[in-house]
Amino acid sequence: VSTRTVYRCASAWLPDGHLATDVDVAVADGRIVDIGPAEAAREAAADDDRERAAPAAVEHLRGLVLPGLANAHSHAFHRALRGRTHHDGGTFWTWRERMYAVAARLDPDRLHALARATFAEMVLAGITAVGEFHYLHHAPDGRPYPDPTTMGAAVVTAAREAGIRLTLLDTCYLAGGIGQPLTGAQRRFGDGDAAGWARRAEALATRYAADDEVIVGAAVHSVRAVPPEAIASVAAWAERHGAPLHVHVSEQPGENAACQAGYGCTPTQLLAAHGALGPRTTVVHATHVGPDDIALLAASGSVVCLCPTTERDLGDGIGPARALHHAGLPLVLGTDGHARIDPFEEARSLELDQRLVHLERGVLPLARLVDALTVDGHRSLGRDDAGRLEVGARADLVAVDLASVRTAGATDRDAIAAVVFAASAADVTDVVVGGRRVVRDGVHVLGDVATLLAGAVAAVTEELPS
Ligand SMILES: [Zn+2]
Numbered sequence: 120v121s122t123r124t125v126y127r128c129a130s131a132w133l134p135d136g137h138l139a140t141d142v143d144v145a146v147a148d149g150r151i152v153d154i155g156p157a158e159a160a161r162e163a164a165a166d167d168d169r170e171r172a173a174p175a176a177v178e179h180l181r182g183l184v185l186p187g188l189a190n191a192h193s194h195a196f197h198r199a200l201r202g203r204t205h206h207d208g209g210t211f212w213t214w215r216e217r218m219y220a221v222a223a224r225l226d227p228d229r230l231h232a233l234a235r236a237t238f239a240e241m242v243l244a245g246i247t248a249v250g251e252f253h254y255l256h257h258a259p260d261g262r263p264y265p266d267p268t269t270m271g272a273a274v275v276t277a278a279r280e281a282g283i284r285l286t287l288l289d290t291c292y293l294a295g296g297i298g299q300p301l302t303g304a305q306r307r308f309g310d311g312d313a314a315g316w317a318r319r320a321e322a323l324a325t326r327y328a329a330d331d332e333v334i335v336g337a338a339v340h341s342v343r344a345v346p347p348e349a350i351a352s353v354a355a356w357a358e359r360h361g362a363p364l365h366v367h368v369s370e371q372p373g374e375n376a377a378c379q380a381g382y383g384c385t386p387t388q389l390l391a392a393h394g395a396l397g398p399r400t401t402v403v404h405a406t407h408v409g410p411d412d413i414a415l416l417a418a419s420g421s422v423v424c425l426c427p428t429t430e431r432d433l434g435d436g437i438g439p440a441r442a443l444h445h446a447g448l449p450l451v452l453g454t455d456g457h458a459r460i461d462p463f464e465e466a467r468s469l470e471l472d473q474r475l476v477h478l479e480r481g482v483l484p485l486a487r488l489v490d491a492l493t494v495d496g497h498r499s500l501g502r503d504d505a506g507r508l509e510v511g512a513r514a515d516l517v518a519v520d521l522a523s524v525r526t527a528g529a530t531d532r533d534a535i536a537a538v539v540f541a542a543s544a545a546d547v548t549d550v551v552v553g554g555r556r557v558v559r560d561g562v563h564v565l566g567d568v569a570t571l572l573a574g575a576v577a578a579v580t581e582e583l584p585s
Contacts, residue, residue: 123147123175128184134507136486146514149553180518183534186506187247187515188462189496191424192403192453195234199576211433219304224579231273236571238281239563244544245517247552250500254290254308261306271323282557286500288365290338291316291353297381313352334501336363342378342386351393363501370404387412396421401499406438417446422499427468429455437472441482451496461544516551
């Protein structure tokens with residue numbers, strides 16, 4: 120007999136894109152088993168109880184309840200850089216040197232502590248699933264740990280403890296640039312060749328094959344870091360495993376120029392020519408893609424992940440979201456470098472940046488912004504059964520306060536717009552992940568997440584030059 124819990128929601132965002140009030144969401148074994156008007160669901164639960172003799176507990180969720188949010192692109196350890204890279208200007212490339220200094224200081228325990236605290240910050244913000252683009256594979260000198268899955272396992276344990284569902288995007292990273300060896304901090308990213316990467320990825324996939332909360336997916340770091348034959352190998356591995364495949368694409372004009380110089384084509388064209396595009400592929404950033412690239416992406420059925428707060432933090436540019444949307448490409452979102460962790464800020468930036476570019480409002484439909492954070496985001500992470508409040512879906516519920524100073528005054532009709540355009544991560548009061556209440560009244564089950572973050576960040580930054 121399974122325990123059944125009814126979450127009584129003051130209001131909820133349902134799959135047909137409308138807001139319903141007084142909704143009961145019944146949950147058993149981590150899934151939504153019934154959903155409907157409060158009274159009807161209560162009666163159904165009572166019938167069910169008589170048959171199975173398991174009384175349903177009732178829990179109340181106030182505000183607007185959304186499906187669990189998906190963070191499709193994360194490098195958890197970048198959280199240690201927050202606030203530390205703004206003193207002396209610079210570019211993406213000078214920022215990268217700071218990031219490498221942190222990367223060089225991570226061992227399995229420090230990575231675990233930093234990822235655990237960062238993932239807990241995400242859950243507090245309403246994020247129930249994350250795609251961790253993971254390339255810290257080996258010891259700082261590049262030698263494998265005795266168990267080569269040690270660093271990946273540290274990320275998995277961190278996610279489990281933080282209560283977030285994980286897609287571990289195990290990243291192939293073989294070169295320091297086209298035709299260049301890995302140097303310095305990059306040495307620990309490399310597996311030698313695509314076969315070395317595949318052996319380690321296979322070991323991780325086997326280790327977590329029975330874990331319902333973990334998907335091991337594949338990633339190509341970029342066309343700068345992975346030669347074309349290796350891109351084809353990684354794509355073939357993902358195909359064999361039916362796994363998601365993520366890749367950084369055209370984040371910087373310099374990447375496009377290097378690809379043209381090395382291969383005579385754009386990064387998107389190179390990926391297409393080596394079998395790396397398709398419905399299980401998510402291209403990350405796509406900030407500097409052209410019309411031909413967009414047509415290729417759309418024809419392949421790929422997904423595009425934009426990371427607006429990171430792209431503006433790094434001075435990358437504004438991606439062509441309007442053109443991508445008009446081409447029919449699903450758009451999803453990631454907090455990437457974690458300059459902020461606020462899914463609402465990512466979603467509204469997708470639209471607001473386009474307003475600045477095109478001098479018009481309503482470039483992207485509001486429902487698309489919500490889909491980017493929910494159903495499309497989960498799909499990008501290899502989950503077709505999350506991100507919707509419907510029977511059979513995973514029981515991921517996020518309650519957003521409609522009575523905070525940011526959201527107060529919105530009517531039911533305006534609530535979703537108020538949340539997307541004005542709420543912050545701090546307005547998330549309660550989070551249920553797979554039927555388990557991980558955040559209650561703004562408090563995470565791990566306790567004081569700010570203290571966890573401070574300790575984990577200090578451990579990797581205290582000896583860095585400021
Ligand atoms: Zn990234």
